[in-house]
Amino acid sequence: MPLVKSDDIEIYYETQGAGTPLLLINGWGGNLDSWSNQMFDLLAEKHMVITMDNRGTGRSGKPDYPYTMDMMAADCAAVLGAVGVETSHVMGFSMGGIITQTFGLNYPERTLSLVLCGTQAGGLRRISSDPKVQMDLALIANPLPEMTERDRTIKLLYLLYSSEYVEANLEALVLDETYSDYPTPDYALIRQSQAIAGFDSYDRLPEMRYPVLVMTGTDDVLVPPENSDLLVKRIPDAELVKIPSCGHGFLKQKTGEAVGHILGFLGRVDG
Numbered sequence: 001m002p003l004v005k006s007d008d009i010e011i012y013y014e015t016q017g018a019g020t021p022l023l024l025i026n027g028w029g030g031n032l033d034s035w036s037n038q039m040f041d042l043l044a045e046k047h048m049v050i051t052m053d054n055r056g057t058g059r060s061g062k063p064d065y066p067y068t069m070d071m072m073a074a075d076c077a078a079v080l081g082a083v084g085v086e087t088s089h090v091m092g093f094s095m096g097g098i099i100t101q102t103f104g105l106n107y108p109e110r111t112l113s114l115v116l117c118g119t120q121a122g123g124l125r126r127i128s129s130d131p132k133v134q135m136d137l138a139l140i141a142n143p144l145p146e147m148t149e150r151d152r153t154i155k156l157l158y159l160l161y162s163s164e165y166v167e168a169n170l171e172a173l174v175l176d177e178t179y180s181d182y183p184t185p186d187y188a189l190i191r192q193s194q195a196i197a198g199f200d201s202y203d204r205l206p207e208m209r210y211p212v213l214v215m216t217g218t219d220d221v222l223v224p225p226e227n228s229d230l231l232v233k234r235i236p237d238a239e240l241v242k243i244p245s246c247g248h249g250f251l252k253q254k255t256g257e258a259v260g261h262i263l264g265f266l267g268r269v270d271g
Helices: 037-044 069-082 095-106 131-141 149-160 163-168 170-176 186-197 202-207 226-234 255-270
Strands: 003-006 009-016 020-025 047-052 088-093 111-117 212-217 238-243
Touching: 003 069, 009 069, 020 037, 020 069, 020 095, 020 255, 037 047, 037 255, 047 069, 069 095, 069 186, 088 095, 088 255, 095 111, 095 186, 095 202, 111 255, 131 149, 131 186, 149 163, 149 170, 163 170, 202 226, 212 226, 212 255, 226 238, 238 255
Parallel strands: 020 047, 020 088, 088 111, 111 212, 212 238
Antiparallel strands: 003 009, 009 047
16 A cells, blocks of 8 residues: 655555656545546556545545645655656646645746646635535535435535536436545545635746646636636746536546647647
8 A cells, every 4th residue: 555654644645657747636525536537547648647645535644633735735745756756747626726736836846837627826816606605515514414425425516517417417426426435534624625725826826937737617616717817817838728518527527628638738848
């Protein structure tokens, strides 16, 4: 079981494929099993893909004390060190995109490029989601006593995808978004949420002196697409891809299209 010590906890990671390294950093509450298998396999045809369980999730340590994005970026650096990688492309989804920004800013010498998916710069300039969306997300993190795990998963699905897409694919999506083997404790969800709330990269975005791909779904209700517009305006060498008719879960809903853009970008950087 591959584990690396990071500060006072252990971080679980896996690798697959060969080529230029690509570290994947997942979002709030997710572990490495929550990535799309199709996406993972497509990326691993061209790259050495490194995945990890963020602190608080999966097989990594789950301490109950305040988390920061600096801590979580340091966890990523520890994983790269464990697999002998000096420099890497880094791709993050949602909260993972925040960790990815922090990694790039804290470890520019180890960064080949960044891929920022469905994420935001934080702080006062963040474009917030609708209050009802925020209430639903809070309820997932702090469920009512009568709510089952399935109830929480279905509520999350309606934040990730359109109602039509959820209703047409409900059981498959429930199965895909349920991680009962390695559940994320409620306190860890809260700790991750607090770390997100304390993040603000706006003033430092111009420091990013490496290529950056920013991706969003045009119908994202969790992290509105205007956040991606802001990132691209602030980062010197950034390009923007918007996946049409998709919400926050565009990497899974339109995997082939999204991966095509990602591989094209990485290939240009490596070339």
